[in-house]
Amino acid sequence: MEDDKHQQAEFVYEMQILERHLDSLGHVNNATYLEIYEEARWDILTKSDRGVDYIQKNKIGPVVLDLQITYKKELRNREQIQVKSHFVGHKNKLVMSFHQEIYNRENQLVSNIDLSIGVMDLEKRKLVTPSADWIAAIGGAS
Numbered sequence: 001m002e003d004d005k006h007q008q009a010e011f012v013y014e015m016q017i018l019e020r021h022l023d024s025l026g027h028v029n030n031a032t033y034l035e036i037y038e039e040a041r042w043d044i045l046t047k048s049d050r051g052v053d054y055i056q057k058n059k060i061g062p063v064v065l066d067l068q069i070t071y072k073k074e075l076r077n078r079e080q081i082q083v084k085s086h087f088v089g090h091k092n093k094l095v096m097s098f099h100q101e102i103y104n105r106e107n108q109l110v111s112n113i114d115l116s117i118g119v120m121d122l123e124k125r126k127l128v129t130p131s132a133d134w135i136a137a138i139g140g141a142s
Helices: 030-047 052-058 132-137
Strands: 010-016 060-071 080-090 096-103 109-121 126-128
Touching: 010 030, 030 052, 030 060, 030 080, 030 096, 030 109, 052 060
Parallel strands: none
Antiparallel strands: 010 080, 060 109, 080 096, 096 109, 109 126
């Protein structure tokens, strides 16, 4: 399947880089970038009524299958950032593409990440075809 051609919803998550995000070198390290991106994805799910409570009750939830991350600029302590996220499209009936970007206070691209995601049946431990509700929850057209 090809990526969806129409405009997808963009989600914006704002946060501040804090001392706890810094490593001994005084910058945000690679693992923390992944945590920031995940925090933004959880915000999307929670606001779409697909947060932890829904996932635990319904035994179905999203999983990251692979990712490619690029670092472009350094994040600084106490800097306000925006994480912009959007559904890209379907790779096949089970796998979807998702893209996220981090911008600093000067609106400069700091990092981006491309993910392959799926929806997993948590009891059977296997991917399932994402429902229209799940696709809509992450910004895809239902």
